[in-house]
Amino acid sequence: MHDGHKIVSIETLRDRLRDFALERDWDQFHTPKNLSMALIAEAAELVEHFQWVEGEKSHLLEDKVRPSVEEELADIFIYLVRIADKLGIDLYAAAERKIAINARKYPAERVRGSARKYTEYEGDDA
Amino acid sequence: MHDGHKIVSIETLRDRLRDFALERDWDQFHTPKNLSMALIAEAAELVEHFQWVEGEKSHLLEDKVRPSVEEELADIFIYLVRIADKLGIDLYAAAERKIAINARKYPAERVRGSARKYTEYEGDDA
Amino acid sequence: MHDGHKIVSIETLRDRLRDFALERDWDQFHTPKNLSMALIAEAAELVEHFQWVEGEKSHLLEDKVRPSVEEELADIFIYLVRIADKLGIDLYAAAERKIAINARKYPAERVRGSARKYTEYEGDDA
Amino acid sequence: MHDGHKIVSIETLRDRLRDFALERDWDQFHTPKNLSMALIAEAAELVEHFQWVEGEKSHLLEDKVRPSVEEELADIFIYLVRIADKLGIDLYAAAERKIAINARKYPAERVRGSARKYTEYEGDDA
Numbered sequence: 001m002h003d004g005h006k007i008v009s010i011e012t013l014r015d016r017l018r019d020f021a022l023e024r025d026w027d028q029f030h031t032p033k034n035l036s037m038a039l040i041a042e043a044a045e046l047v048e049h050f051q052w053v054e055g056e057k058s059h060l061l062e063d064k065v066r067p068s069v070e071e072e073l074a075d076i077f078i079y080l081v082r083i084a085d086k087l088g089i090d091l092y093a094a095a096e097r098k099i100a101i102n103a104r105k106y107p108a109e110r111v112r113g114s115a116r117k118y119t120e121y122e123g124d125d126a
Numbered sequence: 127m128h129d130g131h132k133i134v135s136i137e138t139l140r141d142r143l144r145d146f147a148l149e150r151d152w153d154q155f156h157t158p159k160n161l162s163m164a165l166i167a168e169a170a171e172l173v174e175h176f177q178w179v180e181g182e183k184s185h186l187l188e189d190k191v192r193p194s195v196e197e198e199l200a201d202i203f204i205y206l207v208r209i210a211d212k213l214g215i216d217l218y219a220a221a222e223r224k225i226a227i228n229a230r231k232y233p234a235e236r237v238r239g240s241a242r243k244y245t246e247y248e249g250d251d252a
Numbered sequence: 253m254h255d256g257h258k259i260v261s262i263e264t265l266r267d268r269l270r271d272f273a274l275e276r277d278w279d280q281f282h283t284p285k286n287l288s289m290a291l292i293a294e295a296a297e298l299v300e301h302f303q304w305v306e307g308e309k310s311h312l313l314e315d316k317v318r319p320s321v322e323e324e325l326a327d328i329f330i331y332l333v334r335i336a337d338k339l340g341i342d343l344y345a346a347a348e349r350k351i352a353i354n355a356r357k358y359p360a361e362r363v364r365g366s367a368r369k370y371t372e373y374e375g376d377d378a
Numbered sequence: 379m380h381d382g383h384k385i386v387s388i389e390t391l392r393d394r395l396r397d398f399a400l401e402r403d404w405d406q407f408h409t410p411k412n413l414s415m416a417l418i419a420e421a422a423e424l425v426e427h428f429q430w431v432e433g434e435k436s437h438l439l440e441d442k443v444r445p446s447v448e449e450e451l452a453d454i455f456i457y458l459v460r461i462a463d464k465l466g467i468d469l470y471a472a473a474e475r476k477i478a479i480n481a482r483k484y485p486a487e488r489v490r491g492s493a494r495k496y497t498e499y500e501g502d503d504a
Contacts, residue, residue, distance in 0.1 A: 025239035044422030113151035170296030
């Protein structure tokens with residue numbers, strides 16, 4: 001069993017996932033297409049946790065539920081880092097660019113505090 | 127407009143997103159429930175890029191497509207970090223735990239290289 | 253251009269979709285795998301309509317939004333019928349069986365009216 | 379327990395689902411918002427079946443897998459009919475309109491047989 005270093009950055013996580021796939025000869029299955037499917041399947045497990053809960057109450061995770069929500073977030077993170085690695089995309093740089101785009105698209109003084117304004121602009125915001 | 131520091135860690139990204147929402151008074155909309163919906167909507171936009179492409183070819187992003195794939199990954203990353211922040215979950219620690227779980231579940235010597243073995247165990251693997 | 257008969261049943265819809273794909277030589281792309289990706293991408297567009305709206309208010313579609321919600325439902329329906337056709341699955345019979353399963357799993361007298369009970373059983377209910 | 383009539387049309391399915399929710403006092407949870415989340419969660423379970431399988435092979439469901447794929451399709455169908463009912467949308471009319479839109483958007487003679495053409499137009503096709 002490979003342990004690797006403690007995960008303290010996206011780079012260490014990326015390397016651990018590379019090793020994990022390599023040891024199992026799983027790279028052949030890890031096409032961006034397949035990984036995008038795996039990622040959305042995990043995202044759906046997250047959604048499932050919240051589907052019948054009121055929005056306000058979704059902040060309060062019960063103790064028995066918390067570990068599995070943590071697992072879903074971990075799964076999404078794992079597949080996200082894996083896809084980014086496969087496609088040679090720098091997640092921080094991409095986030096930086098996207099936040100700049102959103103800042104131009106949703107100027108604070110124009111959209112502040114209004115669900116109305118908010119939903120009009122919905123779709124791709126931070 | 128807030129610029130903040132260059133994004134070089136999950137903590138700086140988390141802080142930038144906190145500021146972004148605060149400046150727009152958007153925290154009221156950012157329940158874990160709503161954020162999980164936003165995340166899966168972005169995951170679906172990623173899936174859409176690959177839906178008619180063969181798996182092998184999904185590695186090769188055309189130049190005109192690459193920027194939008196980068197944007198989808200950024201969006202997923204942004205919502206993931208935002209949800210983790212709202213729920214007080216440490217993404218690295220969660221990923222560490224999940225990889226340990228996967229390592230026990232899929233011992234390299236048992237599952238190596240076989241799609242057969244792989245799909246039998248499918249569902250939540252790294 | 254092919255018009256076909258008015259769509260008044262799943263069978264007529266299925267036949268129209270068969271013709272549509274045949275005329276475009278698209279069957280080669282319509283693997284169950286690809287169609288499942290297309291379906292979830294459409295489901296996500298539906299989710300997107302409701303992501304920042306409060307649950308209660310999600311009943312009230314504004315006039316300008318209604319046509320696009322109708323389109324998302326149509327897209328989901330179209331891909332669902334197409335997958336079922338490709339896999340030789342009878343949707344009514346499958347729904348019939350699933351409702352019977354749910355009826356056993358969630359006896360009315362046990363789960364009635366309680367969100368508490370409801371969420372405990374969450375995951376696959378009608 | 380309510381049995382209702384055999385399901386042979388969308389209307390009978392819709393009525394069965396109405397009764398099912400009524401008997402359990404679940405209408406309060408069945409907002410379009412929540413139902414859209416439930417639908418996408420089921421769509422993801424379908425995607426999960428195909429995530430590591432090659433496209434061509436996704437036609438061939440093994441006997442042990444078929445019942446659960448049938449269940450996922452049933453779940454998607456159930457939630458789709460339930461949302462359409464809640465929003466007063468006629469699924470056949472909506473599908474009819476969408477196919478007409480797609481027919482104009484993808485003229486057979488222009489898009490025939492080419493993955494190239496196909497992917498250029500990707501996003502919302504039948």
